[in-house]
Amino acid sequence: MRALLLENIHTDAAELLRASGHEVETRSGALDEDELIDALPGIDLLGIRSTTFLTEKVLAGAPQLQAVGAFCIGTNQIDLTAATGNGVAVFNAPYSNTRSVVEVTIGAIIALARRLTEKNAAMHAGIWDKSAKGSHEVRGRKLGIVGYGNIGSQLSVVAEALGMSVFFYDTEDRLAMGNARRCGSLGELLETAEVISLHVDGRPGNQDMFGEQQFATMRPRSFFMNMSRGFVVDTEALGKHIRSGHIAGAAIDVFPFEPKRQGDPFDSDLRGLPNVILTPHVGGSTQEAQQDIGRFVAGKLIGYAQGGSTSLSVNMPPIGAGDLAGSHRLAHMHRNVPGVLATVNALFAEHGVNVEAQNLSTRGDVGYLVTDVNADYTPEIVERLEQMPETIRLRVLS
Structure with missing residues (x-):
């Protein structure tokens, strides 16, 4: 199979794919829609990060594409409905860079509280400003975490170890870690905490969740952090509240519009503001995290590709297909309607093919059937499986 890896994915990923017999092409930057359509003919496996958008149009023009790897946490850059409809499995890395994001968040909180960015800028300008004015410890401060998933809950533990009091808000029922306290609403959290840190996912409903009203509700002279998704925050409103002094500082790692390639120009309402840390979406970009993700x-x-396993796929029914029980394996992705399993097995029986092992899993409107057989399957069996009206995609793996 041929694989295309974009956006500086760690070299370990390409090495593993090549060691498994795949031909691999790598590119350093992201591709826009038209570039991606031109690049995908003949590609079976695609690897992207957060800046390449896989749209319905792209997927429709890539019938050979079998699977996509999002070498990051989020998958909001992928049209998952279209991917599923085209029989394309999508995988991501939901845990690999959790610690990296937590550490950069803690570092930014400390830097803001001690006004280190301003001290650093003054020193580079040749100004010796040795003063404790505006500099505070984080111990005893109240941290408010919006989104208490993998990253938010681990941040909670580390922050508490530093002596911070932790509060959190999540729309789902989450178990509090340590002494963290759950708030009943976002408004309650904003009125309580002195540091607000966003760690929400990329679902469409989170777009513009943090704007003028939310910043106005925050406590005076508090800090704001966004290490989650750029489209969640109205950066113009944030800039306004920083300039007014209502917000004392901010650390922003993600932006509504981000450059696609290294060296491309970057602009934001937040550029040039004092005590504002701007980083180019590197919260999870440590060597350790990127290697683990790769x-x-x-x-x-x-x-x-080799065994049909969909374990931890974000859009396909989960099947942890192991080693072949027979000589051949057929992976049948289909619409989840009654009678598909009976029809497939009747076809095998009609041709005298004995089933050695079989796994069926369903997820929403999609079913996934992996069948191992010992007898040679005939072209007629493959053709009839492909022509079933319920079939989304059939893969013959051996």
């Missing part, structure tokens, strides 16, 4: 997602792509 290995993890590449392993998922290999498992799907």
Whole structure:
């Protein structure tokens, strides 16, 4: 199979894919829609990060594409409905860079509280400003976490170890870690905490969740952090409240519009503001995290390509297909309607093919059937399976 890896994915991913017999092409930057359509003919496996958008149009023009690896946490840059409808499995790395994001968040909180960015800028300008004015410890401060998933809950533990009091708000029922306290509403959290840190996912409903009203509700002279998704925050409103002095500082790692390639120009309402830390979407970009992500997602792509495993896929029914029980394996992705399993097995029986092992899993409107057989299947069996009205995609793996 041929794989295309974009956006500086760690070299371990390409090495693992090549070691498994795949031909790999790598590109350093993201591709826009037209570039992606031109690049995908003949590609079976695609690896992207957060800046390449896989749209319905792109997927419709890439019938050979079998699986996509998002070498990051989020998958909001992928049209998952279109991917599923085209029989394309999608994998991501939901845990691999959790610690990296937590550490950069803690570092930014400390830097803001001690006004280190301003001290650093003054020193580089040749100004010696040795003063404790505006500099505070984080111990005893109240941290408010919006989104208490993998990252938010681990941040909670580390922040508490530093002596911070932790409060959190999540729309889902989450178990509090340590002494963290749950708030009944976002408004309650904003009125309580002195540091607000966003760690929400990329679902469409989170767009513009933090704007003028939310900043106005925050406590005076508090800090604001966004290490989650750029489209969640109205940066113009944030800039206004920083300039007024209502917000004492901010650390922003993600933006509504981000450059696609290294060296491209960047602009934001927040540029040039004092005590504002701007970083180019590197919250999860440590060598350790990127290596773990590269290995993890590449392993998922290999498992799907060679064995049909959909374990931890974000859009396909989960089947942890192991080693072949027979000589051949057929992976049948289909619409989840009654009678598909009976029809497939009747076809095998009609041709005298004995089933050695079989796994069926469903997820929403999609069913996934992996069948191992010992007898040679005939072209007629494959053709009839492909022509079933319920079939989304049939893969013959051996």
